[in-house]
Amino acid sequence: MNPPIIKGFKPYGPETGKHKIELVNLLYEEYEALRLSDYDMLNHHQASIKMAVSRPTFTRIYASALQKIAKAFVEGRQISIEGGKVYFDSDWYYCNDCGCHFNNPEKEKSTKDCPLCGSNKITAFASENSMENNPDNLCGDLCICLNCGLEQKHQSGIPCSQEICPKCNISMKRKRNLNCINS
Amino acid sequence: MKVAITSTGNTLESNLDQRFGRCAYFVVYDTDTKAFEFIPNPNIDAEQGAGPASVNLVASRDVQKIISGEFGMKVKPILDSLKIQMVVLKDPEKQIKDIIEMLKH
Numbered sequence: 001m002n003p004p005i006i007k008g009f010k011p012y013g014p015e016t017g018k019h020k021i022e023l024v025n026l027l028y029e030e031y032e033a034l035r036l037s038d039y040d041m042l043n044h045h046q047a048s049i050k051m052a053v054s055r056p057t058f059t060r061i062y063a064s065a066l067q068k069i070a071k072a073f074v075e076g077r078q079i080s081i082e083g084g085k086v087y088f089d090s091d092w093y094y095c096n097d098c099g100c101h102f103n104n105p106e107k108e109k110s111t112k113d114c115p116l117c118g119s120n121k122i123t124a125f126a127s128e129n130s131m132e133n134n135p136d137n138l139c140g141d142l143c144i145c146l147n148c149g150l151e152q153k154h155q156s157g158i159p160c161s162q163e164i165c166p167k168c169n170i171s172m173k174r175k176r177n178l179n180c181i182n183s
Numbered sequence: 184m185k186v187a188i189t190s191t192g193n194t195l196e197s198n199l200d201q202r203f204g205r206c207a208y209f210v211v212y213d214t215d216t217k218a219f220e221f222i223p224n225p226n227i228d229a230e231q232g233a234g235p236a237s238v239n240l241v242a243s244r245d246v247q248k249i250i251s252g253e254f255g256m257k258v259k260p261i262l263d264s265l266k267i268q269m270v271v272l273k274d275p276e277k278q279i280k281d282i283i284e285m286l287k288h
Contacts, residue, residue, distance in 0.1 A: 005273070050256060098272070098285060099272070099274070100270050100272040100273075101271040101272075102270040103268060103269050104268070105262070105267060105268050115248055115268055115270055116250065116270055116272065116282070116286065117288055118285075118288030119288075
């Protein structure tokens with residue numbers, strides 16, 4: 001995916017800014033789900049393949065995106081687009097002079113100049129919420145074996161019912177990670 | 184260093200092609216010798232796999248940087264492993280000569 005061109009939206013009108021209300025945080029994957037589904041007009045199946053998640057997972061992400069946007073509209077909240085469990089292939093940067101995005105394939109060396117116009121006014125598109133971008137964090141669903149209670153990390157794209165418990169040889173069930181929903 | 188730019192035509196007045204795999208022409212520009220070469224893209228009508236085929240084409244020219252409007256899902260991991268830098272410029276009005284001028288910074 002390419003990162004969105006903006007960081008978020010602000011409401012306007014006389015009522016805005018009177019109450020200090022929290023902004024709505026639209027995750028990158030939710031932005032991407034909305035873009036694929038409603039901007040590129042793909043169906044959920046095609047879009048789920050593009051995002052390398054299962055079709056039900058895509059629909060969950062998409063529903064969450066719509067819910068957040070509706071919340072922002074109705075309650076007059078700001079939307080900020082950041083974070084999420086996204087896989088950027090490498091570090092991406094943005095040049096403030098010529099407006100191009102570029103990546104840095106040499107991870108050992110850091111980038112200081114724009115490869116196109118040579119300007120040094122570049123901004124890293126790096127993960128501001130690096131915790132959330134880390135796939136190994138605690139904020140993911142689990143597969144659980146109902147027989148022995150064994151839990152393992154859920155692999156996106158593979159339904160839990162296809163995961164077999166190594167001890168009991170029966171298929172596993174999805175377990176939502178509650179730490180994640182409350183945060 | 185060699186840079187590939189996706190182009191809609193085979194002149195310096197052509198615009199930057201916003202697609203990578205199915206662009207009309209690749210411009211391979213050498214920043215040291217200031218030489219450039221237009222390569223017609225044979226994959227423009229490919230049903231699928233145009234991106235990876237185009238990567239092979241430009242990688243065979245020892246390109247280290249590619250400037251285009253967008254890179255597809257299949258292309259990004261290949262370019263990452265080949266350590267070719269991707270530059271995404273979302274400006275369909277940009278002409279090839281402007282980009283070459285910018286590269287001379």
